[in-house]
Amino acid sequence: MKNPPVNPGHFMLVDTGLPSSEAKIFKRLKKIGLSWSNVRMVVLTHAHIDHAGSAVAIKALTSAPILAHALEVPYCSGQPPKLEATGPFGRTFQKTGAIQRPFSYFEPDEIMTAGEMSLDDRGFPLKIIHTPGHTPGSVSVLTQNDSAVAGDLAASGVLLGGIVLRAKPKRPPFEEDKQAVATSLELLLQRGCKTFHLGHGGPLTADGIGKHVSALRRFQL
Numbered sequence: 623m624k625n626p627p628v629n630p631g632h633f634m635l636v637d638t639g640l641p642s643s644e645a646k647i648f649k650r651l652k653k654i655g656l657s658w659s660n661v662r663m664v665v666l667t668h669a670h671i672d673h674a675g676s677a678v679a680i681k682a683l684t685s686a687p688i689l690a691h692a693l694e695v696p697y698c699s700g701q702p703p704k705l706e707a708t709g710p711f712g713r714t715f716q717k718t719g720a721i722q723r724p725f726s727y728f729e730p731d732e733i734m735t736a737g738e739m740s741l742d743d744r745g746f747p748l749k750i751i752h753t754p755g756h757t758p759g760s761v762s763v764l765t766q767n768d769s770a771v772a773g774d775l776a777a778s779g780v781l782l783g784g785i786v787l788r789a790k791p792k793r794p795p796f797e798e799d800k801q802a803v804a805t806s807l808e809l810l811l812q813r814g815c816k817t818f819h820l821g822h823g824g825p826l827t828a829d830g831i832g833k834h835v836s837a838l839r840r841f842q843l
């Protein structure tokens with residue numbers, strides 16, 4: 623099978639970090655020999671402040687279109703996120719209100735409505751898969767080499783992706799629907815995903831994710 627065309631020098635940014643993350647992102651781009659002009663598309667795994675907080679600033683610097691799922695549009699435009707804490711850390715967070723702080727809201731340039739979307743025609747050999755659960759409009763980016771950038775579908779490490787216990791999966795501080803999370807992770811496993819890159823901690827292996835799914839399913843019993 624012929625590989626889809628790939629445009630050298632065209633890169634996609636998945637998530638934009640907290641507000642005012644531009645300098646940090648630029649530093650990382652420079653480190654791998656890129657600049658803002660190389661960023662041709664921005665995909666948001668979901669629109670919590672720590673993932674969408676710099677979307678407006680990044681768009682101004684890159685002119686790249688921002689893609690998000692239709693079910694995430696309310697959060698992009700300022701509806702406070704529903705916060706179902708998964709444990710004490712989430713509850714503390716909830717009390718501080720940090721995750722519900724306002725940020726620069728926006729209307730995504732491209733709104734995904736399907737369960738799956740190929741970006742082959744944009745020169746990115748990637749698929750975007752709707753993987754709800756953490757939020758209703760969460761998506762994962764699936765690469766050709768069986769890796770997924772899965773946002774906050776799972777997490778690892780102490781606190782938010784700390785340096786210890788990074789290989790041990792755990793639930794992120796918030797999760798709107800844990801059974802939907804389990805179903806979404808199973809879908810990525812069925813699609814052959816072997817490495818899971820996460821917003822906090824990771825990467826995790828398919829084996830670790832499989833165990834995490836079983837743990838989530840046990841809540842139902």
Ligand SMILES: [Zn+2]
Binds near residue numbers: 668670756774
């Ligand atoms: Zn999140």
Ligand SMILES: [Zn+2]
Binds near residue numbers: 672673774821822
């Ligand atoms: Zn997050």
